[in-house]
Amino acid sequence: MTPRLAPVPPDRSADQVRFEGFLRTHQLKLTGERRALLSAVLGWGSHFDADTLHMALKQKGETISRATVYRTLDLLVQCGIVRKDSLGHQQAQYEAVKPGEHHDHLICMNCGKVIEFFREDLESLQDAICAQQKFKPLHHSLQIFGICSACKGKVDEKDLAARVSQIHT
Amino acid sequence: MTPRLAPVPPDRSADQVRFEGFLRTHQLKLTGERRALLSAVLGWGSHFDADTLHMALKQKGETISRATVYRTLDLLVQCGIVRKDSLGHQQAQYEAVKPGEHHDHLICMNCGKVIEFFREDLESLQDAICAQQKFKPLHHSLQIFGICSACKGKVDEKDLAARVSQIHT
DNA sequence: GTGGATGCAAAGACTTTGCAGCATC
DNA sequence: GATGCTGCAAAGTCTTTGCATCCAC
Numbered sequence: 001m002t003p004r005l006a007p008v009p010p011d012r013s014a015d016q017v018r019f020e021g022f023l024r025t026h027q028l029k030l031t032g033e034r035r036a037l038l039s040a041v042l043g044w045g046s047h048f049d050a051d052t053l054h055m056a057l058k059q060k061g062e063t064i065s066r067a068t069v070y071r072t073l074d075l076l077v078q079c080g081i082v083r084k085d086s087l088g089h090q091q092a093q094y095e096a097v098k099p100g101e102h103h104d105h106l107i108c109m110n111c112g113k114v115i116e117f118f119r120e121d122l123e124s125l126q127d128a129i130c131a132q133q134k135f136k137p138l139h140h141s142l143q144i145f146g147i148c149s150a151c152k153g154k155v156d157e158k159d160l161a162a163r164v165s166q167i168h169t
Numbered sequence: 170m171t172p173r174l175a176p177v178p179p180d181r182s183a184d185q186v187r188f189e190g191f192l193r194t195h196q197l198k199l200t201g202e203r204r205a206l207l208s209a210v211l212g213w214g215s216h217f218d219a220d221t222l223h224m225a226l227k228q229k230g231e232t233i234s235r236a237t238v239y240r241t242l243d244l245l246v247q248c249g250i251v252r253k254d255s256l257g258h259q260q261a262q263y264e265a266v267k268p269g270e271h272h273d274h275l276i277c278m279n280c281g282k283v284i285e286f287f288r289e290d291l292e293s294l295q296d297a298i299c300a301q302q303k304f305k306p307l308h309h310s311l312q313i314f315g316i317c318s319a320c321k322g323k324v325d326e327k328d329l330a331a332r333v334s335q336i337h338t
Numbered sequence: 339g340t341g342g343a344t345g346c347a348a349a350g351a352c353t354t355t356g357c358a359g360c361a362t363c
Numbered sequence: 364g365a366t367g368c369t370g371c372a373a374a375g376t377c378t379t380t381g382c383a384t385c386c387a388c
Contacts, residue, residue: 134318149303169310
């Protein structure tokens with residue numbers, strides 16, 4: 001029989017601990033607003049922008065100013081809990097970073113759905129390309145724009161070409 | 170001896186013809202400003218933003234309003250002569266599309282250099298991933314951020330981590 | 339009690355748009 | 364000569380910042 005280990009805290013809590021540690025290290029304070037934002041972000045599950053988050057909190061009765069939302073998102077990005085991405089939008093998109101998980105994106109140009117995927121062979125191919133160029137990779141972002149299976153056949157092919165050329169990654 | 174063919178016009182001219190055709194098709198007019206912008210864009214050779222282009226033209230004596238620069242870049246994007254990209258910047262970056270050429274980017278986080286590359290095996294791997302997901306790819310963008318060979322060893326490792334987390338693709 | 343945090347509103351950066359006069363087709 | 368184009372300035376959108384007040388430590 002293996003000896004009992006101390007119970008492993010759930011992931012949520014790990015991010016909370018991490019954020020609190022980050023705040024302490026930088027002599028910053030844990031405020032109610034920061035707590036509320038962290039928990040909203042961790043519970044979101046997909047991509048969001050600053051304003052959507054701001055409005056969602058307002059609807060839940062948590063009135064936090066837009067400025068604080070931006071300031072706190074910036075902190076969360078700095079300590080690695082949140083990733084900032086544009087995904088072809090004008091405004092910044094954010095997403096909670098699931099620990100140890102990196103992924104790339106398929107983005108449907110019809111319904112806007114974002115499909116996340118991870119392929120080890122894609123990662124290693126990129127590493128090989130970097131090695132060939134004597135380039136030290138630190139981060140990457142791959143976005144494939146197209147039409148998802150559910151939208152096939154429902155798309156007006158005519159304005160698709162125009163929209164492809166308008167993509168702004 | 171093979172028979173002589175009609176001389177192949179240089180690439181520059183092909184883009185001009187394409188733009189003029191686009192304008193005609195859409196009942197738009199070929200103005201001096203549009204001509205100047207097209208030629209400036211084709212002669213640029215790397216990435217630029219709207220304001221840099223605007224200022225470069227002003228220095229050459231071509232005073233074209235910022236509004237027209239934006240409006241014309243939009244047309245050039247629509248007809249496929251120019252690609253719009255962010256490359257991790259706040260403001261939109263543009264680049265002339267060399268015909269038949271697609272490439273991805275290695276971006277040096279120290280000196281800002283952008284290295285373009287193309288790998289057929291990377292393209293086909295992406296196609297395979299899309300096929301598996303029943304996703305029809307139309308466009309993609311891969312940006313790898315890191316340190317170029319010239320900057321290796323010259324970088325302050327400390328603030329690098331912070332800068333990696335700040336990347337906004 | 340002190341230093342950092344918040345909210346507000348103002349400022350900023352980048353881009354788009356309305357309109358009167360102008361140029362191309 | 365009609366229709367679309369330009370420049371200008373104003374408005375828009377998203378984000379950041381200055382400052383007085385407030386609160387976690």
